[in-house]
Amino acid sequence: MPLNRRKFLSRSAVTGAGVALAGAAAVPAAEAAPAGHRGGRRPKRYALTVLGTTDLHGHVFNWDYFKDAEYTDAAGNAQGLARISALVNRVREEKGRRNTLLIDAGDTIQGTPLTYYYAKVDPITAKGGPVHPMARAMNAIGYDAVALGNHEFNYGIETLRRFEEQCDFPLLGANAVDAKTLRPAFPPYFMKTFRVKGAPPVKVAVLGLTNPGIAIWDKAYVQGKLAFPGLEEQAAKWVPKLRSMGADVVVVSAHSGSSGTSSYGDQLPYVENAAADVAKRVPGIDAILVGHAHEEIAELRVVNEETGRTVVLSEPLCYAERLTLFDFELAFERGRWRVESVQASLRNTNTVADDPRITRLLTDEHEKVVAYVNQVVGTATEVLTTVEARYKDAPIIDLITKVQEDVVREALKGTEYAELPVLAQASPFSRTSQIPAGDVTIRDLSGLYVYDNTLVAKVLTGAQVRAYLEYSAEYYVRTAAGAAVDVDKLTNAGGRPDYNYDYVSGLTYEIDIAQAPGSRIRNLAHAGAPLADEQRFVLAVNNYRANGGGAFPHVASAPELWAESTEIRTRIAEWVTAKGVLDPKDFASVDWSLTRDGVPVF
Secondary structure, rough: OOOHHHHHOOOOOOOOHHHHOOOOEEEEEEOOOOOOOOOOOEEEEEEEEEEOOOOOOOOOEEEOOOOOEEOOOOOOOOHHHHHHHHHHHHOOOOOOOHHHEEOOOOOOOOOOOHHHHHHHHHHOOOOOOOHHHHHHHHHHHOOEEEEOOOOHOOHHHHHHHHHHHHHOOEEEEOEEEEEEOOOOOOOEEEEEEEOOOOEEEEEEEEEEEEEOOOOHHHHHHHOEEOOEEEHHHHHHHHHHHHHOOOOOOOEEEEOOOOOOOOOOOOOOOOOOOOOHHHHHHOOOEEEEOOOOOOEEEEEEEEEOOOOOOOOEEEEOOOOOOOEEEEEEEEEEEEEEEEEEEEEEEEEEEHHOOOOOHHHHHHHHHHHHHHHOOOHHHHHEEEEOOOOOOOOOHHEEEEEEHHHHHHHHHHHHOOOOOOOOOEEEEEOOOOOOOOOEEEEEEEHHHHHHHOOEEEEEEEEEEHHHHHHHHHHHHHOOOOOOOOOOOOOOOOOHHHHHOHHHOOOOEOOOEEEEEOOOOOOEEEEEEEEOOOOOOOEEEEEEOOOHOOOOOOOOOOOOOOOEEEEEEHHHHHHHHHHHHHHHHHHHHHHHHOOOOEEEEEEEEE
């Protein structure tokens, strides 16, 4: 039976009583499983399974909208909620539906053309607008609760609230609070009661925690409205409350990785990937469903420093490729339920076919989006690809920077900044993007720029630009002159992802990978002259980077001249449509190269 939305929080902050009401839900009786016990009465036992997904990012079907084909990869993975639904059905049949709970750890409504379409093209916020496909699918599958991810905020609070209204389950975020009152702006927790024959019921609480980085990454939407304190701090506040409310089992659904690292430097006092820290330092937690990091962790056991008890963590692979199972064994002794053991494991969605119920439910929405992304917006004179874009100045990335430069120059016309030189940054997001010769479609351009970033104009000095480039160049593994170069091992030094390496257009420079990080940028020039430290530039930069994403120096604190809400992806499509013909002579230039002691690597 669908959960009553009135049990959840309204758009205003909640009271403690409201939180307690939000968790009220019950299921019919389930049989306890007695076990052998020598002497005296045998304790009652109960087996419970908590199923979890995370980082679904709008994947309903096993479909690659950028390739207009079924999704495939070398590992044979499959994606989509239709597969998850089939797996969940199988587990519920194995365990008994009355003995299972289904949760998610966030990043639900952003990530594919499907989610973009229902946020921007046929938006769910329009009067009489559609129901979001992710809400329809997750309602049909029977999710019990979903934690907020940082990408839930990418389309603004209005879109998120409308999605929330369409869900038959609560969106949890104990550390998403009203900026003024500091009260929860979303339900902090969900509690479900499992009836056990011949024994008191088992109460399971799910605490939802989201990522503090939202305050940086989506500052334009949340500043002054919402605040995002640390996961550890809020878990320490709420877990004792849940125990005092009678929770026999406490599960945390955390949109936060387990590594203890942060991508935003010292801009926030909170750790981005704090799930293991929460397990280690906050007593009273039995298991944590981990998200955000897009890693596969079948089972990670962390000992709590205060109690010595083991907390079990698991992170299923993103895009609905895996399903986590937490299998709990409980015993009723001395008047209370006690968790005897927790085991975590993963199920692979490539072992099942799509659930036809989900296929029937959402085929129309899927076909609308397929038609949309296959619209032709121009023609290309040659193939453009990102295959070598990590280590060579590729024309396809120059297309992004050219569009950004043009948009910002137009926006600053008539202002006091109109005469400043405009630079632009862009990252090689994908290693497989390709714009074919001939017809160019929206899906071709969407595959080039896979994120829903928007454009910002900032002012930086020459010295700051140099520091920015030095930081970006840390992406390369130090490689001595004369040593063999393996392009597969040349990049991602220190685990830095491709999206945190930037080209900067409008300059010429060399990156000397034989040198130590911090001393790699050579022959840096603008308009043929060495770059002057005091010279001022406008940097056209995406909002993720402008707000501090990747912890690049100076850019987050630099003066902001202009910003907009139109996606860079849309600006690229507009530029190509206006041109009609996509010819590298209109945008490509060789601005940078890799060297070793002044000798080109390639």
